[in-house]
Amino acid sequence: MINLKSVRGFHVGGEMVRLSGLAVSRAQAATGGPVRVSDPNGSYQTGQLYAQYFEQAQPRGLYPLMLWHGGGLTGASWEDTPDGRAGWNTFFLCKGYSTVLSDAPERGRSGWPRYPQINPQEPEHRTIEQAWGQFRFGPGGGYMPKETERTYFTNQRFPTQHADQFAKQFVARWTNTADITLKAYLELVGKMGPCVIVAHSQGAYFALQAARHTPNLVKAVVLLEPAGAPDIPTGPLPDVCHHIPHLAIWGDYFDNSVLWREYRERAERYLAALHDRNVLVSHLDLPKTGIRGNSHMLMMDSNSDEIALHVHDWLTEAGCYR
Amino acid sequence: MINLKSVRGFHVGGEMVRLSGLAVSRAQAATGGPVRVSDPNGSYQTGQLYAQYFEQAQPRGLYPLMLWHGGGLTGASWEDTPDGRAGWNTFFLCKGYSTVLSDAPERGRSGWPRYPQINPQEPEHRTIEQAWGQFRFGPGGGYMPKETERTYFTNQRFPTQHADQFAKQFVARWTNTADITLKAYLELVGKMGPCVIVAHSQGAYFALQAARHTPNLVKAVVLLEPAGAPDIPTGPLPDVCHHIPHLAIWGDYFDNSVLWREYRERAERYLAALHDRNVLVSHLDLPKTGIRGNSHMLMMDSNSDEIALHVHDWLTEAGCYR
Numbered sequence: 001m002i003n004l005k006s007v008r009g010f011h012v013g014g015e016m017v018r019l020s021g022l023a024v025s026r027a028q029a030a031t032g033g034p035v036r037v038s039d040p041n042g043s044y045q046t047g048q049l050y051a052q053y054f055e056q057a058q059p060r061g062l063y064p065l066m067l068w069h070g071g072g073l074t075g076a077s078w079e080d081t082p083d084g085r086a087g088w089n090t091f092f093l094c095k096g097y098s099t100v101l102s103d104a105p106e107r108g109r110s111g112w113p114r115y116p117q118i119n120p121q122e123p124e125h126r127t128i129e130q131a132w133g134q135f136r137f138g139p140g141g142g143y144m145p146k147e148t149e150r151t152y153f154t155n156q157r158f159p160t161q162h163a164d165q166f167a168k169q170f171v172a173r174w175t176n177t178a179d180i181t182l183k184a185y186l187e188l189v190g191k192m193g194p195c196v197i198v199a200h201s202q203g204a205y206f207a208l209q210a211a212r213h214t215p216n217l218v219k220a221v222v223l224l225e226p227a228g229a230p231d232i233p234t235g236p237l238p239d240v241c242h243h244i245p246h247l248a249i250w251g252d253y254f255d256n257s258v259l260w261r262e263y264r265e266r267a268e269r270y271l272a273a274l275h276d277r278n279v280l281v282s283h284l285d286l287p288k289t290g291i292r293g294n295s296h297m298l299m300m301d302s303n304s305d306e307i308a309l310h311v312h313d314w315l316t317e318a319g320c321y322r
Numbered sequence: 323m324i325n326l327k328s329v330r331g332f333h334v335g336g337e338m339v340r341l342s343g344l345a346v347s348r349a350q351a352a353t354g355g356p357v358r359v360s361d362p363n364g365s366y367q368t369g370q371l372y373a374q375y376f377e378q379a380q381p382r383g384l385y386p387l388m389l390w391h392g393g394g395l396t397g398a399s400w401e402d403t404p405d406g407r408a409g410w411n412t413f414f415l416c417k418g419y420s421t422v423l424s425d426a427p428e429r430g431r432s433g434w435p436r437y438p439q440i441n442p443q444e445p446e447h448r449t450i451e452q453a454w455g456q457f458r459f460g461p462g463g464g465y466m467p468k469e470t471e472r473t474y475f476t477n478q479r480f481p482t483q484h485a486d487q488f489a490k491q492f493v494a495r496w497t498n499t500a501d502i503t504l505k506a507y508l509e510l511v512g513k514m515g516p517c518v519i520v521a522h523s524q525g526a527y528f529a530l531q532a533a534r535h536t537p538n539l540v541k542a543v544v545l546l547e548p549a550g551a552p553d554i555p556t557g558p559l560p561d562v563c564h565h566i567p568h569l570a571i572w573g574d575y576f577d578n579s580v581l582w583r584e585y586r587e588r589a590e591r592y593l594a595a596l597h598d599r600n601v602l603v604s605h606l607d608l609p610k611t612g613i614r615g616n617s618h619m620l621m622m623d624s625n626s627d628e629i630a631l632h633v634h635d636w637l638t639e640a641g642c643y644r
Contacts, residue, residue: 009401011490030550042449048490079331111493127364168333168370228352262356
């Protein structure tokens with residue numbers, strides 16, 4: 001049972017751009033309806049971010065939990081798992097946290113800009129084959145259309161038999177828009193006020209930046225397999241940064257992925273630098289605690305609720321839950 | 323207060339396509355991280371539909387209310403209004419209906435396909451200028467970047483001073499994918515079971531089709547300014563279709579829009595044909611009842627809750643609420 005005060009969906013951030021000199025065409029937008037003018041010249045919003053706020057009637061989490069997705073995905077990655085179980089949004093709502101699901105700019109309900117007119121770059125569309133290796137379900141080349149022919153890592157906890165269902169969550173992404181995205185996330189934090197950020201993969205980069213840029217609003221940071229990290233701060237951090245505990249969680253099969261060893265090394269170097277500056281940094285290396293078989297998509301793996309429970313316990317200890 | 327049994331987000335429908343022969347590139351997806359291969363050759367899901375199901379703990383609506391958005395928009399159009407009021411999703415949740423917010427294929431969290439490889443056509447991105455005229459906020463050409471310079475229709479109820487905020491909801495759309503979209507909507511209806519469909523603009527076309535294709539599951543249809551309609555049925559309808567009441571709601575300023583008079587004429591012809599075949603068809607022509615000033619975006623206008631209340635009363639009378 002989830003008792004909510006409200007569910008609100010809204011957009012923050014972004015800016016206006018105006019295009020001109022483009023060819024006007026005609027389109028039949030409604031089946032069987034009239035043909036109308038389609039004039040692409042004019043004003044567009046770009047860079048905005050969509051968020052959905054589930055506000056508890058009687059919150060037990062002291063701060064809303066912001067759930068920030070990874071690259072090529074949307075806020076939907078925190079909802080049902082590919083095999084149809086309830087995801088982390090449900091888990092934390094049932095615990096009594098208010099939650100915020102959001103789509104980074106250019107993804108999902110945030111809309112994406114015309115290219116090359118607004119963003120000169122082409123987007124990247126992820127294939128299931130590419131995801132299979134990058135998300136460490138199995139070796140590169142291990143995905144096959146036929147389920148029985150797929151090669152996955154031993155003890156794999158990701159529901160690989162539902163990989164095709166998972167692929168329905170994929171959305172195009174651009175790789176040149178980190179600054180635009182950070183700006184929108186900071187606007188979201190500014191609007192929501194004091195919050196906890198739970199971020200996955202690419203989203204973790206923005207969470208680490210948000211903790212640096214708005215340290216008075218970010219009360220704790222949980223990083224699921226951070227794919228990136230800001231540059232290491234030179235010199236001491238502002239005092240308020242010392243009070244933001246960080247938790248990083250890592251799955252299995254890093255031996256099988258050069259790419260992920262590189263991502264992880266950079267993230268761990270950054271977290272070590274925070275630790276050296278007296279920030280409380282916790283690590284949950286799942287295989288080291290005897291939990292083998294987690295992929296990059298920890299919140300969808302068969303033990304997703306166990307990992308969520310660990311996050312909940314850590315947040316409770318960090319004073320973010322009553 | 324909204325007491326939910328669960329909130330679930332998931333994808334239905336779609337199919338797999340496989341691409342080959344495309345150039346492989348390299349991308350730095352994580353800021354400061356390693357450059358990795360980006361190989362567009364392989365398998366993609368396309369045509370899937372994202373839905374979010376807010377299930378009441380103790381529903382007073384007899385069937386979930388499916389809220390289907392219009393062209394170039396997403397499920398977000400049923401959430402907060404551009405001026406920050408709670409939208410129809412909140413209204414109906416507070417009344418005790420379970421609701422389903424969804425994004426049509428290629429929009430929002432449903433993801434959009436590579437073009438021209440998967441869909442040969444280019445998408446349409448809507449400008450605010452085009453929306454201004456098409457949504458009957460004011461005359462074509464009436465939008466100006468400066469709010470004080472805009473021309474809108476007298477008594478306009480759309481929050482025109484927040485038109486730029488509204489534009490953050492716009493997403494690219496294709497005009498050649500009605501069949502794909504209908505297929506996915508029918509899968510959604512099949513998954514949800516008995517339901518009521520509340521549909522806006524382009525979405526109303528799919529609602530009318532769903533009532534024809536799955537008449538045993540669609541218990542009532544509410545059409546906000548339907549922008550299209552199926553071809554008129556030849557011969558008698560299956561008996562079960564006679565038990566699906568239809569309500570159509572129309573705003574103001576049709577005299578100012580040739581395009582909308584054409585859309586409306588086609589929709590009303592279709593509804594008249596249903597009526598001739600003994601389907602219960604109700605019309606709410608707002609200006610005729612003395613309510614002037616509604617735009618095409620009825621659920622965002624200043625009297626959005628009054629119109630929602632009318633829908634609620636009509637659904638109650640139709641036996642869809644206890």
